[in-house]
Amino acid sequence: MTDLCNPKSKIENSAMASPVAHSLIGLALGLIRFLSGYRSWDGLAGQFRALWRPLLFCVLLANAPDLDYFFGIFRGNANYYHQTVTHTLVWIYVLALAIWTYGWLRERRASWLSLGLLLALLGSHLLVDWLTVDRSPPIGLTLAWPFADHIYHAAFAFIPPPAKQNWAAVWSLQNLRLALVEMVITLPLVIIVLWFKRRRDAG
């Protein structure tokens, strides 16, 4: 079995998109769920003001699996636990179910659609990381852990990985360029959702 706590597993550069791709996909999913039809830019801006909390929640949740960096900091290496437990299908299912149950207990109403959105937000993160170029063995994600050790990675991974060996690399010009590439890939998703909401629901 893969030793998920092995510091050699992902000590250098692991596959991950920057928060830009995850956030824009989370925003697109949130807009699909929460945005109503709108007639004008003013109407759209008004909805953004009213919906900023749920939309921010969607953006944060789409980034949530990368919280594993935080735990690694206590080991002196942010990559120590990266792309291990929190990048598995079991973990995102458990987390989605926990949030959904919390919502149900609090408000006594939680639809299956809400559970679907939670799973889609967290699942989008794994999908993007699966599609991100990985240069540090083991290549890919242990998606089926703890039931199987197979490491999954798209043969056609095309999203470039940012440099993050140290803080200087994280804030480099190269990463700014990569963030722009991610924006070019994922911003159209947000624009498509906005376009559909205006055409279909306005009335």
Ligand SMILES: [Zn+2]
């Ligand atoms: Zn990730």
